[in-house]
Structures are given as structure tokens and as C-alpha cells.
Amino acid sequence: MSVIISEGVGGSRRYGRTVSSLTGSISLRLAMSLDGYIADERGGYDWIVPVPSPGLDTTDPLPFEAFLDDVDVVVMGRHCYDQGQHRDYAGLGKRLIVATSSPPAPAPGEGFVEFVSQDVVGIVRAARDAGERCFLFGGGVLVETFLASDMVDALTVSIVPVLLGKGRPLFGGRHPQLDLALTAYAVQDSKVRLVYRRR
Amino acid sequence: MSVIISEGVGGSRRYGRTVSSLTGSISLRLAMSLDGYIADERGGYDWIVPVPSPGLDTTDPLPFEAFLDDVDVVVMGRHCYDQGQHRDYAGLGKRLIVATSSPPAPAPGEGFVEFVSQDVVGIVRAARDAGERCFLFGGGVLVETFLASDMVDALTVSIVPVLLGKGRPLFGGRHPQLDLALTAYAVQDSKVRLVYRRR
Numbered sequence: 001m002s003v004i005i006s007e008g009v010g011g012s013r014r015y016g017r018t019v020s021s022l023t024g025s026i027s028l029r030l031a032m033s034l035d036g037y038i039a040d041e042r043g044g045y046d047w048i049v050p051v052p053s054p055g056l057d058t059t060d061p062l063p064f065e066a067f068l069d070d071v072d073v074v075v076m077g078r079h080c081y082d083q084g085q086h087r088d089y090a091g092l093g094k095r096l097i098v099a100t101s102s103p104p105a106p107a108p109g110e111g112f113v114e115f116v117s118q119d120v121v122g123i124v125r126a127a128r129d130a131g132e133r134c135f136l137f138g139g140g141v142l143v144e145t146f147l148a149s150d151m152v153d154a155l156t157v158s159i160v161p162v163l164l165g166k167g168r169p170l171f172g173g174r175h176p177q178l179d180l181a182l183t184a185y186a187v188q189d190s191k192v193r194l195v196y197r198r199r
Numbered sequence: 200m201s202v203i204i205s206e207g208v209g210g211s212r213r214y215g216r217t218v219s220s221l222t223g224s225i226s227l228r229l230a231m232s233l234d235g236y237i238a239d240e241r242g243g244y245d246w247i248v249p250v251p252s253p254g255l256d257t258t259d260p261l262p263f264e265a266f267l268d269d270v271d272v273v274v275m276g277r278h279c280y281d282q283g284q285h286r287d288y289a290g291l292g293k294r295l296i297v298a299t300s301s302p303p304a305p306a307p308g309e310g311f312v313e314f315v316s317q318d319v320v321g322i323v324r325a326a327r328d329a330g331e332r333c334f335l336f337g338g339g340v341l342v343e344t345f346l347a348s349d350m351v352d353a354l355t356v357s358i359v360p361v362l363l364g365k366g367r368p369l370f371g372g373r374h375p376q377l378d379l380a381l382t383a384y385a386v387q388d389s390k391v392r393l394v395y396r397r398r
Contacts, residue, residue: 173364
């Protein structure tokens with residue numbers, strides 16, 4: 001199944017827009033409730049719990065580690081950086097871009113972090129067109145910016161088995177229609193992971 | 200797989216609230232875009248198209264006909280009735296309830312239609328508690344009414360491979376959290392059908 005995920009993320013090989021985008025891609029990987037929320041009203045996640053689904057679970061859960069193996073560039077917003085989420089990517093040999101209107105001084109030992117204050121879409125597009133596989137980590141503003149620019153090539157969405165009824169929506173903004181094709185899926189403990197590429 | 204769907208719909212056997220709700224249930228079956236819309240802004244559905252997903256399709260697509268075999272009572276709103284959607288259920292031997300504030304005169308040959316102008320939730324609850332398997336056909340107001348009353352026992356959601364970016368949301372209203380467990384799934388032409396029961 002990790003082979004299939006590679007085909008999904010690298011799907012621009014066959015569906016690329018330019019000759020130079022031979023293997024480059026821009027991908028999302030997110031989790032949401034069945035009714036499309038990424039967090040409850042207070043920002044909490046305690047509704048993400050394993051729920052046995054005996055007889056349905058797939059052999060390969062399409063883990064994050066296998067996804068990350070196929071990533072060259074990680075892009076995150078300033079809030080994620082301030083939460084320290086960039087530290088998980090130290091020493092992995094990946095380019096890490098933080099979108100922020102006011103770049104801070106680099107922290108000690110964090111020379112791998114690249115702050116971008118203008119045209120993050122253009123910079124990530126250039127990386128993709130140079131063949132790099134870019135992962136939009138989040139948060140919501142960054143995701144919406146790329147969806148609004150019609151710049152998402154692939155996405156993985158894990159659907160958590162709950163209707164929250166209210167909360168923080170994943171796809172909150174208006175953006176152009178993005179037609180998709182399913183390239184892989186996994187089931188684990190009632191959570192369904194769906195991998196799509198742009199068609 | 201149709202056996203699994205029966206377990207899902209009849210899941211109240213193990214999770215029932217009362218001794219009398221031995222096999223009764225209230226179910227939904229709906230389709231939505233990955234970002235949670237049931238129709239585009241103009242009410243259109245031309246975004247629901249088959250998209251090949253070779254190597255991923257399951258043997259059993261969990262078709263509507265098999266679902267309907269396990270239904271005793273169909274419940275729909277007045278707008279669906281006015282569109283003539285009740286006619287598909289003529290002659291199937293099922294009870295058909297139409298929720299409406301102003302019941303019309305029964306049309307010729309439509310004696311199987313039962314108009315309910317008050318407390319449709321109470322009437323359907325009574326049917327469920329008497330052991331009947333009730334299918335909430337739609338539309339959105341009816342679905343929201345039952346979600347708000349925390350009266351949904353099972354739901355089947357088909358996820359169409361598109362981000363519409365705007366449209367008519369399936370789960371638009373605020374309602375109590377509904378914790379679910381996956382009981383079956385199917386993949387066909389990039390559409391993923393997920394069957395859940397209340398846990």
C-alpha cells in the first residue's frame with residue numbers, strides 16, 4: 001500500500017501541468033470528524049479515540065511515517081511553529097518553511113527552519129515545479145490559502161467516527177472546486193484514511 | 200457484506216436503550232462531497248460522476264437495494280414528497296411517513312402515504328421502539344430534526360471524490376455529539392461508502 005501512496009502523491013507525473021513538474025506535488029494530510037471538524041469548539045481533540053472495527057481493518061494503516069518518507073519540503077504556519085511542531089522535523093534532512101508576516105530570529109540549532117513572509121504560494125509552487133514533494137502541515141489558514149489558489153495536488157483525509165455537531169471546520173472557506181480520484185485507503189479502529197490525487 | 204450492513208442497522212440489539220427496542224432502528228443514508236456538501240450552490244449534482252479507482256473497488260458496493268430490504272418504515276419531508284420521491288416506494292409493502300405541517304388530500308392510488316403534521320420524532324420513536332427499522336430519507340430539515348433530538352442509530356454516508364468549496368452543507372446545524380463505530384464500508388469508482396452505528 002505504501003507503493004500506492006507514492007503513486008498518489010507523485011501522481012503529477014501523469015497529470016502534471018508543466019513539463020518541469022515531473023515528480024513535484026503539494027499535499028495535505030489531515031484528520032476530521034465525519035461532519036468535517038478538525039477540533040471541537042474549545043480546540044480539543046478528546047473525540048479522537050480508537051473504536052474497534054473488527055473484520056474491517058486493513059493490513060496497512062498507511063502510517064504517517066511512510067507518508068513522510070515521500071516528502072521533501074514541509075510547510076507550516078506561524079502558529080504551528082510557535083507550538084514547536086517544527087521540532088519533529090529536525091534532523092530529517094527536509095526543507096522546512098514557516099509562513100509568517102514577521103519572521104523571528106532563528107532559534108539556536110534551528111538553522112533548518114526557513115521563514116517566508118511574502119508569497120508563500122509562489123515559493124512552494126517553485127519548489128513543486130522543481131520536482132519537490134511539498135507537504136502542507138497546517139494550520140487552517142495555510143490550507144485555505146493553498147486551496148483558494150487551487151494549488152493542492154493530493155490529500156489524505158482521516159475520517160474519525162463521530163458527528164461532533166459543532167466545532168472548528170476543516171474546509172471552512174470558499175475555494176475553487178477540486179476534482180479528486182481515490183488512490184488508496186486504509187481502515188483502522190473505525191477510522192477511515194482516504195488518499196486522493198487531483199484529477 | 201450485506202450481512203454486515205444488517206448488523207449495523209440492527210445494532211441496537213446490543214446497544215438498545217430499552218428492552219422493547221430489540222431490532223428497531225432509525226437510519227440515514229446520504230451522499231456528500233469530501234467537504235460535506237449534498238448539493239452545489241444551485242442545488243445541482245453534476246459533480247457526482249464515476250471516477251475509476253482500479254484495484255481499490257470492493258466486491259460488494261453495498262447497494263441501496265440491499266439497504267432497503269432491511270427497512271420497514273420510510274420517513275421523508277414534504278418537499279421530497281412534492282418532488283414525487285415517495286412513488287419509488289409504492290408497492291414495496293413499507294410504511295411511508297411524510298412530515299408536513301399542512302397534509303394534502305391523499306392522491307389517487309397513494310393510500311400507502313401517511314401524513315404526519317405533529318411530533319414526527321415521537322411517532323418514529325414509537326415505531327422504532329416497536330421494533331421497526333426506520334429510514335430517514337430526507338431532506339435536510341428532517342435529518343437535522345432527528346440529529347438534534349439525538350434519535351439517529353445508524354448512518355451510511357457515501358463520500359464523493361470532490362472538494363466543492365461551497366454549496367449546501369449536509370451537517371449544517373448544531374446537534375448533540377453522536378459517537379459512531381464503523382460496521383461496513385465499500386469502495387466503487389472513487390466513491391467511498393461508510394456504514395456506521397451509534398456506539
